[in-house]
Amino acid sequence: MGMAGEVPVAEGKSVQQTVEMLTRKLELLGAEKQGTFCVDCETYHTAASTMGQTGKLMYVMHNSEYPLSCFALFENGPCLIADAYFDTLMVKLKGFFQNAKANKIESRGTRYQYCDFLVKVGTVTMGPSARGISVEVEYCPCVIANDCWNLLMEFMQSFMGNHAPGVPSVFGTKHDSIYSPADTMVQYMELFNKIRKQQQVPVAGIR
């Protein structure tokens, strides 16, 4: 099970420099680089032609950790896990659901393994601009949130310091139920929404 949080960009540094600081700390800890990852999120809104609909937003996400799957979710609503053909279905539904292409947001970066932990540090970009940094930490042996929450927190603090996030909302009602990849995607969706609302990261001036 895992959790995703955002690390604010360090004072006076660019997004890339902050990512490098984090990855250097991980490498000093002894984490091994294991390829790259990508999580992306597209936004669809119900077209005006759909009757009786009050303009809902639907997110369709992909995660390279589950390359053959597609996750579709509504904020505060159900998260559907489907196979890759769901994207083809969304093309057929374009009369009813419009793809807000400008809202596409993704996080790309390196995947690290440290013993039983999987850490992914990514740069969150929307279009051409870098908007923030995402850190996902997964503790692989455990699937019950309550059983390993403290361990995850301690590990995150060891390399993120004060920026380690608090309890994600997905754990709110389901401390003892089995964690699923859909829970990770909900966390990414909330993270992306938070980053979208923030001001654009100011580019570091030349000093």
Next chain:
Amino acid sequence: MEAPPVTMMPVTGGTVNMMEYLLQGSVLDQSLESLLHRLRGLCDNMEPETFLDHEMVFLLKGQQASPFVLRARRSIDKSSMPWHLRYLGQPEIGDKNRHALVRNCVDIATSDNLTDFLVEMGFRMDHEFVAKGHMFRKGIMKIVVYKIFRILMPGNTDNIEPLSLSYLVELNVVAPAGQDVVSDEMRNFAEQLKPLVHLEKIDPKRLM
């Protein structure tokens, strides 16, 4: 715990258009056993496979005249199987010589919260039924012989009654677009099932 070997990039559903080629027919209940016997002989050697499925048809109404139809199907007897979401397009108006009904299809495996998700998208259930029958395979062709049951109380799949005194027989192939040789193979196979059952191209529009 290595990175997934498939690719680094998530695989997005390609733009390959899959088409369903379909021939349908029916047999009365009393002829079922002889048909199954013939199919066991003609089809690929495999364990006889029966199924008990619950299908729900959902509609999304928009300003267009015809609503968007999606079919959600789940297995009642094998409950660990993923749910099956299916989109079927309009039958292609091809040349009259084409032997099978051809329509665009998109098949998606999903998690079991499919109905909640469809309702959240704005779909509403139009009707549902239970299908119980046998499945056979010959190469890429799939032959299903099944009975449709009406559900007496919505959502209760234990209380069902047969819709008719016959079994529906369908021969179908899902293949990429443009493979018309598939319909010739289907026609040749259908010939072997005569006179037990006559499989033909039935345009659903003509029945309305």
